[in-house]
Amino acid sequence: MVSCITNCLEKPIRVGFERFGKFVGLYPWWFVSLPLVMSTALGGGFYFLQDLESNNIVEQFTPKNGRAKVERRFFQETFPQTDREFSVLRLNTDGVFASVILSCKTNVFSTDVLEEILRIDGEVKGFIANHRSRQFTFLDICATVNGTCYTNSLLDVLNYNASNISLVNVTFPMYCQSDFNCIYVGNYISEVDVDDNGVIQSAKAVRLVYYLQDNSTLGDIWLQGFVNLFGNVTTSLTEVSFFTSISRQLEFEKSTASVTQLFAITYFLAISFSIISCLRLDNVRSKVWVASLGVFSAAQAVLSSFGLLLLMDVPFVITVASSPFLVLGIGIDDMFIMISSWQRTNVQDSVPDRMACTYREAAISITITTLTDVLAFYLSFSNPFGSVRSFCLYAGTAVFFCYLYNITFFGACLALNGRREGENRHWLTCMKVPEEYSTGQSKAYTVCCVGGSYDHTTGTEEEHPMTLFFRKSYGPFLTTIWTKVIVILLYLLYVAVSIYGCLRLKEGIDLKNLALDESYVVQYYETEKTYFDYYGPNVMLAVNGTFQYWDENERQQLESCIVQFLELDFVKNISTFWLHSFEKYANKTSKDISSEAEFKTHLYEFLDHHPMFRQDVNITNANITASRLFLQTFNISSEKTMLNSLRETAENCQWLLMVYHPAFIYYDQYTVIGQITVQTISVAAVVMLVISLVLIPNPLCALWVTFAIASVIMGVTGFMALLNINLDSISMINLVISIGFSVDFSAHISYMFVSSAKSDVNERVVEALTHLGFPILQGALSTIVGVVVLSASTSYIFRTLFSIVFLVIVFGLFHGIAFIPVFLTFTGFCHKLWQH
Numbered sequence: 001m002v003s004c005i006t007n008c009l010e011k012p013i014r015v016g017f018e019r020f021g022k023f024v025g026l027y028p029w030w031f032v033s034l035p036l037v038m039s040t041a042l043g044g045g046f047y048f049l050q051d052l053e054s055n056n057i058v059e060q061f062t063p064k065n066g067r068a069k070v071e072r073r074f075f076q077e078t079f080p081q082t083d084r085e086f087s088v089l090r091l092n093t094d095g096v097f098a099s100v101i102l103s104c105k106t107n108v109f110s111t112d113v114l115e116e117i118l119r120i121d122g123e124v125k126g127f128i129a130n131h132r133s134r135q136f137t138f139l140d141i142c143a144t145v146n147g148t149c150y151t152n153s154l155l156d157v158l159n160y161n162a163s164n165i166s167l168v169n170v171t172f173p174m175y176c177q178s179d180f181n182c183i184y185v186g187n188y189i190s191e192v193d194v195d196d197n198g199v200i201q202s203a204k205a206v207r208l209v210y211y212l213q214d215n216s217t218l219g220d221i222w223l224q225g226f227v228n229l230f231g232n233v234t235t236s237l238t239e240v241s242f243f244t245s246i247s248r249q250l251e252f253e254k255s256t257a258s259v260t261q262l263f264a265i266t267y268f269l270a271i272s273f274s275i276i277s278c279l280r281l282d283n284v285r286s287k288v289w290v291a292s293l294g295v296f297s298a299a300q301a302v303l304s305s306f307g308l309l310l311l312m313d314v315p316f317v318i319t320v321a322s323s324p325f326l327v328l329g330i331g332i333d334d335m336f337i338m339i340s341s342w343q344r345t346n347v348q349d350s351v352p353d354r355m356a357c358t359y360r361e362a363a364i365s366i367t368i369t370t371l372t373d374v375l376a377f378y379l380s381f382s383n384p385f386g387s388v389r390s391f392c393l394y395a396g397t398a399v400f401f402c403y404l405y406n407i408t409f410f411g412a413c414l415a416l417n418g419r420r421e422g423e424n425r426h427w428l429t430c431m432k433v434p435e436e437y438s439t440g441q442s443k444a445y446t447v448c449c450v451g452g453s454y455d456h457t458t459g460t461e462e463e464h465p466m467t468l469f470f471r472k473s474y475g476p477f478l479t480t481i482w483t484k485v486i487v488i489l490l491y492l493l494y495v496a497v498s499i500y501g502c503l504r505l506k507e508g509i510d511l512k513n514l515a516l517d518e519s520y521v522v523q524y525y526e527t528e529k530t531y532f533d534y535y536g537p538n539v540m541l542a543v544n545g546t547f548q549y550w551d552e553n554e555r556q557q558l559e560s561c562i563v564q565f566l567e568l569d570f571v572k573n574i575s576t577f578w579l580h581s582f583e584k585y586a587n588k589t590s591k592d593i594s595s596e597a598e599f600k601t602h603l604y605e606f607l608d609h610h611p612m613f614r615q616d617v618n619i620t621n622a623n624i625t626a627s628r629l630f631l632q633t634f635n636i637s638s639e640k641t642m643l644n645s646l647r648e649t650a651e652n653c654q655w656l657l658m659v660y661h662p663a664f665i666y667y668d669q670y671t672v673i674g675q676i677t678v679q680t681i682s683v684a685a686v687v688m689l690v691i692s693l694v695l696i697p698n699p700l701c702a703l704w705v706t707f708a709i710a711s712v713i714m715g716v717t718g719f720m721a722l723l724n725i726n727l728d729s730i731s732m733i734n735l736v737i738s739i740g741f742s743v744d745f746s747a748h749i750s751y752m753f754v755s756s757a758k759s760d761v762n763e764r765v766v767e768a769l770t771h772l773g774f775p776i777l778q779g780a781l782s783t784i785v786g787v788v789v790l791s792a793s794t795s796y797i798f799r800t801l802f803s804i805v806f807l808v809i810v811f812g813l814f815h816g817i818a819f820i821p822v823f824l825t826f827t828g829f830c831h832k833l834w835q836h
Contacts, residue, residue: 010695014364017407021359024411025352028419031412035405039300045307054315054390055253058665061509061729063384063672067647068664075540075660078618078626086143086150086211089184089538089576089630090615094662095143096212096219097245098124098226101527102238103190103205113237114162117206120233120240121155124210129225131218141218143211152208153183171198173535184538184575184632190531205531220246227520241527242520251515255795256318258516262789263324270328271295273785277778278339283451284420284435285461286427287339293413294339298331300409301402309394317390319733322801325790326737327398329783329805330373333744334366334406336775336782342414344771346459351418355411363407365751365772368695369744370403375691376684376739383680384672385729392736424452470773475766478821487822494715494811501718507640508670509728513796536633537661538575539646541565544626544656549579550599561653562629568649570633570642577629578613582606631659639663640670669728677732684739685709692747700827701750705743707823708815712742715811716804723803730797734804741808744779745816748772753824761825773817780813 024031054060062069076092088095102108102117125138142149157175158164172194173186191204210226212219223244230242274291302324310316341362345354377396383389426433426449435452454461463471477483512525541562548554565571574580585606586593593599600622607614618626636642643664650657688709692702716738717727725731752768783805790802 010364013367013695014360017363017367018356018360020407021363021411022352022356024359024408025350025355025415025418028412028415031408032416035297035300035409039304039307039405042304042307042311045310046303048310048313049316052310052313052316053256054386055249055256055318057249057252057511057514060317060319060386060390061514061669062665063668064386065384066665066668066672068660068668071658071660072662072665074544074658075542075628078542078544079540079615079628081615084144084146085612085615086145087612087615088150088209088211090540091662092660094245096214096223098210098212098223098242099207099244099524100124100230100240100242101205101207101524101531102235102240103527103531104238105204106237107202107204108189108206108238109165109200109203111162111165114158114165116235116237117208118155118160118162120235121152121160121208123229123233124208124226127225127229129218129222131221136218136222138210138212138222141212141222143213150211152188152210154185154188154206155208157183169197169199172200186535186632187532190534205527207532223247231520239527241524243524247521247524248511248514251519251521252318254516254519255514255797256321258795259321259790259793259798262793265789266325266328266786267295267299269785269789270298270332270782273782274332274335277336277782280464282453282462283426283428283433283449284424285451285453287417288427290339290410290413290417291335294332294335294406294410295328297335297405297410297413298328298402301331301405302327302398304405305398305401306394309397314393315386315390316394317387319387319391319730319797320394322790322798323391323395323398325787325801326395326783326805327402329779329786330369330399330744331402331406332782332786333775333779334369334403335410336778337366337748337772338362338406338410338414340771340775342418343461343464347421347454347461348459351415351422354418355415358414359407359411364695365748366403366406368691368747368751370399371691371695372688372739372743372747373399373741374403375687376736379684379687380680380736383676383732385669385676385732387729388733388736391733395737421452426451464774466774466777467770471766471770474773474817475769478769478818479762479765479825484822484825487818491819494814495711497722498715498718501721502714505717505721506726507673507728508667508726509730510726511666513730517794517796534634535572536570536636536642537663539631539633540628540660541631541650542626542628542658542660544658547624547627547655548596549624549627550593550596552594555579558655561655561657564649564653565631565646568645570636570645572632572634575630575632576616578616578627579629581610581613585609638670639667643667643671673727673729673732677727677735680732680736681713681739684736688739688743692743692750695751698754701754701824704820704823704827705746705750708746708812708820709739709742711819712808712811712815713738716807719807720804725800725803730800731804734801734808737805738808741783741805742812742815745776745812746820748776749816749820750824753821761827765821765825769817769821776813776816780809780816783809 072092079090079092081087081090081092100120102120104113107113108117128135128137139149144150153175154170157168157170170185172189172192173184175183175185188207188209189200189203189205192200193202194200212222223246226244227242227247230240233240271292274295275288278287278291280286338358341358342354344361345357349357374396377392377399380392381389383392420430424432424435433449433451435450455463478487512522515521543558547558562574566573582593582603585591586602591598591602593602607617616628617624633642646659650659685706689702689706692705693699713735716735720727720731749768749772752772753764756764756767758764758767787802787805790798793799
């Protein structure tokens with residue numbers, strides 16, 4: 001029953017394409033002109049490209065409406081930071097800053113090294129930046145505490161005199177000048193040796209950080225000046241790595257420019273490959289111009305789709321820049337399928353009839369692959385990552401236009417070329433040439449000026465040597481019993497390695513990968529990981545809602561909740577808690593804080609003496625509505641585990657607690673990336689199955705296509721891990737690509753298999769490989785040619801695209817011409833019942 005239903009849907013579609021193909025053959029110039037006009041008009045959308053570029057890292061590479069973004073909003077509203085009382089610990093965002101790490105192999109606490117560090121500090125504070133007619137330095141725009149610049153505490157302790165290091169006992173990781181004035185130095189001094197009292201004896205690295213006021217214009221100018229300064233700084237005793245709060249974004253935006261120059265190389269390679277693939281020794285049957293126009297058709301698709309979406313104000317994210325490479329491969333793949341179908345038509349028939357036959361054979365096949373590709377992209381539009389949504393919308397639309405132009409523009413070019421072939425005209429000069437060699441003609445004349453031969457038995461063009469290879473050699477070899485056994489064993493090995501890789505897959509994006517390889521940002525992240533990886537973020541823990549702080553029993557219950565946090569493996573201690581400091585203050589001054597009135601009275605006194613703590617207590621209408629403390633984390637093995645554990649611990653407390661740190665905005669991806677990827681792939685696989693059931697007239701073979709999707713994605717995911725590629729929003733894009741590409745090759749073979757009229761399954765496999773083996777191989781190679789230049793990119797984003805597309809194509813190719821054909825031979829009843 002199902003077979004009948006699928007056939008009833010497939011057959012009228014096939015007939016419709018047959019009629020459309022004939023119509024294109026009758027009026028080819030219309031189908032050449034209209035796409036050209038359309039692409040020219042839609043291409044005007046590129047005028048808005050610069051305005052619609054959207055490369056904000058937080059917006060595009062972190063989950064939309066992620067939990068950390070909600071938490072950030074709460075902390076910003078509940079604990080706003082004042083301009084006069086700047087505190088790094090209490091920043092709700094990354095802040096505006098410049099950072100420099102100075103390291104040496106000896107001891108940064110030696111006098112000569114400290115003198116060099118102080119010299120660099122002086123250069124940073126002293127260089128003059130310019131904005132219009134105004135000159136300013138760091139001291140003019142620095143973040144302030146009580147009207148004084150917030151500076152580097154270590155240098156303040158030394159009073160900016162290197163020789164004072166012998167007079168000051170700096171303890172690690174906390175240096176306290178009084179009970180209420182402690183400085184956490186764990187994130188600013190690294191690889192320390194301490195004595196029995198915790199006093200630092202030596203260290204290998206020091207980090208200096210310069211925080212600015214939140215002034216975007218002057219701040220950005222000064223930060224750019226900072227980068228320029230350290231691009232030319234010279235040191236003799238220390239190695240320098242530097243970074244600013246805008247560096248990640250600026251370096252990320254350079255990735256687009258790094259790949260733009262590769263477009264011309266890619267299209268040159270694609271045209272060259274297509275011409276070589278379609279070049280024949282026959283001067284009439286050679287399809288050089290057709291191949292070139294096939295590449296041009298794919299370029300038109302990119303121009304039209306991008307232009308249309310830009311006219312519709314769709315944001316353009318950097319990840320979109322990789323889609324033209326893919327569209328080129330898809331377009332050329334479909335081109336080879338159509339050329340292969342054309343070559344199997346009778347050369348004696350009229351061009352409209354040959355076009356009808358071509359569309360009848362090829363259109364369903366490329367429709368299946370286009371539908372799967374487009375839906376794979378569009379189904380991912382609901383993805384929480386902006387970079388994925390933008391890529392999928394642009395890529396899906398480009399693939400649709402690629403299909404549209406293939407069956408119109410390219411089909412019309414094929415028809416016009418057919419007219420030339422019908423009149424036996426030369427592919428280059430368009431002059432009529434003799435079909436056969438005549439006596440007395442030179443060999444040079446024969447090579448250059450003779451063509452138009454064909455198989456007079458079948459009426460089709462003479463077989464390409466590769467087609468002959470698939471029919472005479474590869475097909476029969478693949479269908480032998482021992483070859484099938486070897487193929488099955490190879491497949492089991494492939495599955496085993498893939499599963500092993502999947503179990504080792506890591507999640508989350510490494511932020512340094514957003515910059516180019518040679519960027520100073522990469523060096524800074526690597527230096528930071530080397531020297532400052534032990535201590536993690538100071539996590540804010542908020543107590544929200546009504547809480548009777550003056551009630552000792554409730555305070556004890558809160559302490560028991562806090563103890564649960566301290567018992568986590570990665571929480572070292574409470575770095576700062578206003579309540580503990582207030583209790584010390586009350587005990588030291590003999591204040592009674594056991595009643596609400598006395599607690600609040602003495603709290604106001606305490607906050608007047610220690611104004612920094614005002615930012616940790618939200619007092620509204622004389623009531624404490626929220627407060628916060630800080631947990632120092634360390635030795636974090638997994639950001640995902642840390643984030644989930646903190647949130648789970650907060651949820652298990654009887655009080656309403658909330659955890660947050662600005663880094664959680666990026667860590668949120670760890671909590672959703674795996675789930676979203678599985679969800680996207682699962683939904684897409686189901687949709688692919690439905691499409692296959694509709695358009696491949698046999699349910700069992702449609703299931704084999706779905707099996708190929710799952711198998712290829714499993715392989716790509718597993719080998720991603722083996723290539724040290726994490727599962728992140730960038731690789732997720734490529735896994736979405738895998739869904740579409742994994743269908744392409746197996747769908748072509750499966751459709752041709754069930755379309756065969758032969759009764760023996762081995763013969764049907766040989767026939768399917770004869771017709772589509774070479775076009776599939778051409779399509780695979782053309783796609784690789786389309787992205788191979790990305791392997792030379794200095795951007796991780798585009799290199800990852802190449803790596804995963806290469807895996808997809810290689811695995812898809814093996815499934816299409818080896819695994820699936822062998823598996824199909826085990827389903828002897830998988831054929832078109834409606835033909836019999």
